[in-house]
Amino acid sequence: MIDSMFDEALRILTFRSGFNSAVVVAGTAALGLAGGTVGTFLLLRRRALVSDALSHATLPGIAVAFLVGAALGLPERSLPLLLAGAVASGVVGLLTVQALTRFTRLTEDSAIGAVLSVFFGLGVVLLSVIQNLELGGQAGLKTFILGQTAAMAQGEAIAIGLLAAGAALAVALLFKELRVLAFDPGFAAVQGWPVGALDLVLMGLATLVTVIGLQTVGLILVVALLIIPPAAARFWTDRLPALTVAAAVIGALSGWLGATLSALLPKLPAGAVIVLVAGGFFLLSFLFAPARGLVAAALRQGRLRLTFAERRALTDLLDGRPVEGSVALWLRLRGYIRDGALTPAGQTAAQAAARDRRLWERFLADYPALLPAHANWGVDPIDSVLPGDMVRLLEERSAPS
Amino acid sequence: MMPDVQEFLQIDAPALLAAVLACAACALVGNFLVLRRQGMMGDAVSHAILPGIVGGFLVAGTRETLPMMLGALAAAALAGLLIEAVRRLGRLESGAAMGVVFTVMFAAGVVMIEQASAGGVDLDADCVLYGQLETILWLAPKGWASLADPAVWAALPREVLTLAAVFALCVALVGLFYKELKITTFDPALASTLGIPAGLFHYGVVLLVAATAIAAFEAVGSILVIAMLIAPPAAARLLTDRLAAQILLSVALGVLAALAGYGAAAFGPMLLGASHSLNAAGMIAVASGLILALAVLFGPRHGLLGRRRAVGRLRDTSGFIAPEAQKP
Numbered sequence: 001m002i003d004s005m006f007d008e009a010l011r012i013l014t015f016r017s018g019f020n021s022a023v024v025v026a027g028t029a030a031l032g033l034a035g036g037t038v039g040t041f042l043l044l045r046r047r048a049l050v051s052d053a054l055s056h057a058t059l060p061g062i063a064v065a066f067l068v069g070a071a072l073g074l075p076e077r078s079l080p081l082l083l084a085g086a087v088a089s090g091v092v093g094l095l096t097v098q099a100l101t102r103f104t105r106l107t108e109d110s111a112i113g114a115v116l117s118v119f120f121g122l123g124v125v126l127l128s129v130i131q132n133l134e135l136g137g138q139a140g141l142k143t144f145i146l147g148q149t150a151a152m153a154q155g156e157a158i159a160i161g162l163l164a165a166g167a168a169l170a171v172a173l174l175f176k177e178l179r180v181l182a183f184d185p186g187f188a189a190v191q192g193w194p195v196g197a198l199d200l201v202l203m204g205l206a207t208l209v210t211v212i213g214l215q216t217v218g219l220i221l222v223v224a225l226l227i228i229p230p231a232a233a234r235f236w237t238d239r240l241p242a243l244t245v246a247a248a249v250i251g252a253l254s255g256w257l258g259a260t261l262s263a264l265l266p267k268l269p270a271g272a273v274i275v276l277v278a279g280g281f282f283l284l285s286f287l288f289a290p291a292r293g294l295v296a297a298a299l300r301q302g303r304l305r306l307t308f309a310e311r312r313a314l315t316d317l318l319d320g321r322p323v324e325g326s327v328a329l330w331l332r333l334r335g336y337i338r339d340g341a342l343t344p345a346g347q348t349a350a351q352a353a354a355r356d357r358r359l360w361e362r363f364l365a366d367y368p369a370l371l372p373a374h375a376n377w378g379v380d381p382i383d384s385v386l387p388g389d390m391v392r393l394l395e396e397r398s399a400p401s
Numbered sequence: 402m403m404p405d406v407q408e409f410l411q412i413d414a415p416a417l418l419a420a421v422l423a424c425a426a427c428a429l430v431g432n433f434l435v436l437r438r439q440g441m442m443g444d445a446v447s448h449a450i451l452p453g454i455v456g457g458f459l460v461a462g463t464r465e466t467l468p469m470m471l472g473a474l475a476a477a478a479l480a481g482l483l484i485e486a487v488r489r490l491g492r493l494e495s496g497a498a499m500g501v502v503f504t505v506m507f508a509a510g511v512v513m514i515e516q517a518s519a520g521g522v523d524l525d526a527d528c529v530l531y532g533q534l535e536t537i538l539w540l541a542p543k544g545w546a547s548l549a550d551p552a553v554w555a556a557l558p559r560e561v562l563t564l565a566a567v568f569a570l571c572v573a574l575v576g577l578f579y580k581e582l583k584i585t586t587f588d589p590a591l592a593s594t595l596g597i598p599a600g601l602f603h604y605g606v607v608l609l610v611a612a613t614a615i616a617a618f619e620a621v622g623s624i625l626v627i628a629m630l631i632a633p634p635a636a637a638r639l640l641t642d643r644l645a646a647q648i649l650l651s652v653a654l655g656v657l658a659a660l661a662g663y664g665a666a667a668f669g670p671m672l673l674g675a676s677h678s679l680n681a682a683g684m685i686a687v688a689s690g691l692i693l694a695l696a697v698l699f700g701p702r703h704g705l706l707g708r709r710r711a712v713g714r715l716r717d718t719s720g721f722i723a724p725e726a727q728k729p
Binding site for chain 2: 049109119131223234269279
């Protein structure tokens with residue numbers, strides 16, 4: 001049974017389990033990819049939660065579109081109409097947030113909270129109207145709230161995949177513009193970039209990702225596709241191109257694995273599983289990413305402390321002060337001391353440490369304003385941080401006369 | 402067509418009481434979220450408590466309130482810690498940190514519900530989102546006259562009693578620590594130099610919001626909780642510059658939204674001749690949104706029209722507009 005499940009998993013993961021599920025899985029992966037790329041710029045622009053207001057605000061539009069469809073006598077639920085309604089009310093919600101922040105004294109967080117809850121409340125009221133009207137096809141409306149890949153038809157999955165790829169492509173084409181917008185909108189405006197229009201493009205792309213994600217992930221959790229992958233990628237790199245690619249990869253992997261898991265196991269709603277997989281990637285990155293992960297940071301910190309303690313102990317020994325405890329043990333392990341006295345190797349290292357300390361002290365006393373921000377003074381060898389002529393100058397000044 | 406008195410007292414009165422108490426309590430504590438620029442904390446907390454509720458339900462095996470509330474409280478505390486850890490250790494901005502934590506926790510709750518429902522458990526995400534205002538019943542009263550009997554009041558539904566207790570707690574805490582809350586909200590640095598632990602009050606506010614949200618969500622659902630934490634205080638903020646006035650006004654507006662929203666949901670369709678009622682929690686949220694919209698438009702000093710009039714007056718008297726007056 002385990003074997004057959006494993007085979008099944010392998011078949012879905014490698015897109016061999018029937019055309020339909022392959023299309024759904026690929027469409028969801030494309031959705032994750034688009035969420036990661038667009039979300040990167042939302043995160044850097046500090047707009048991550050605005051998309052939460054946007055996604056909640058789609059509900060009344062969906063309900064109104066359903067009512068309009070029913071009034072026009074359209075058969076069952078017509079997805080393009082519903083999504084058009086979602087876009088319309090989502091954009092209204094977005095503009096309301098911006099208007100509240102710009103024209104009143106309310107802060108952005110209050111504006112977001114008010115818009116998302118009031119619009120969602122309106123949607124809930126409209127859903128209860130629809131329920132009372134006893135129209136056909138209304139059961140599908142609830143899937144927009146929590147999402148469901150099983151509800152996805154093949155054509156819809158293909159459309160989602162294409163639109164998502166389009167959103168990612170748009171980010172790639174506008175990369176330079178979005179980069180300026182994300183890091184220095186003031187500079188961009190002075191340089192003549194159309195900052196307002198670029199912001200609109202970015203929010204438009206976020207709207208696109210949100211709306212095509214509604215069906216799969218649901219409107220409560222779709223914001224996670226825009227936030228979690230870039231937040232996880234942030235731990236891996238400080239460079240924007242790498243960040244964007246990493247976020248896209250994490251998003252795509254989350255969509256791919258999440259859709260597969262939910263197809264494979266019963267009672268696993270796709271939207272929630274995709275978010276949990278993305279959350280798993282976030283946790284892994286948070287802990288173990290080499291650039292900014294917790295473990296790497298702790299290791300760096302520990303190494304720094306150890307070096308600092310070692311160098312201080314060596315200079316102490318050189319000055320004739322005894323060194324005891326774990327530092328002494330460490331120095332013995334390094335072969336710097338034997339029987340409480342410095343070995344030849346220890347002598348060399350101690351002299352280098354003493355020279356470093358003398359020169360660093362001189363430097364800090366004479367040029368405190370010139371201290372490079374990235375240097376760990378007192379730990380880094382001074383020759384590897386300061387230019388050679390500066391080191392020579394310091395040596396002349398600090399030479400014992 | 403009006404419903405008869407007994408029906409009103411048994412069905413509508415307890416729901417109205419619950420809605421009014423929930424709205425008043427949320428609006429009261431929401432003031433400090435709005436002023437501290439932490440409006441999204443209510444959103445994050447009310448999403449993040451879902452796994453705690455489901456966990457409490459699964460452990461206890463019943464729909465008793467206490468285990469679910471304890472679970473929710475634990476989940477809220479966990480969410481607060483995680484958000485702070487991600488923000489500090491991960492050096493992410495607080496919006497993104499909240500977004501990561503509350504979506505993952507909500508997703509975990511959804512999966513737990515689905516898994517539990519495999520065992521024939523009836524619990525769904527709907528009741529957490531929309532609440533069950535309509536199912537709160539008060540069977541004791543038989544008519545207006547029976548309200549004089551204390552036994553009838555003793556038989557108030559549990560949800561109403563819980564909400565009354567939480568509202569009383571909020572009033573007591575805000576009243577007791579009014580001065581400290583005021584200073585830490587407007588000038589945390591000054592508060593620290595005066596020896597008031599600003600950090601402690603930060604967590605205190607978050608915890609109080611969590612407790613209120615948890616007590617209220619069961620009756621009115623998490624969406625209404627978010628609306629009530631933000632919309633009435635935000636509206637009050639546009640109407641006054643004084644904290645005490647803002648707090649009183651926000652509670653009054655919250656109560657007004659509850660009454661108007663519930664009335665519109667329960668009796669509006671009837672007046673139009675339809676036989677069904679609308680979702681009351683949603684309607685109250687809409688009412689609070691309308692109140693906020695009115696405050697944005699017509700607030701005397703900070704509303705859009707009020708400001709325009711002030712700028713016009715300036716122009717009339719001085720012939721030019723000071724640069725400050727142009728900015729919102």
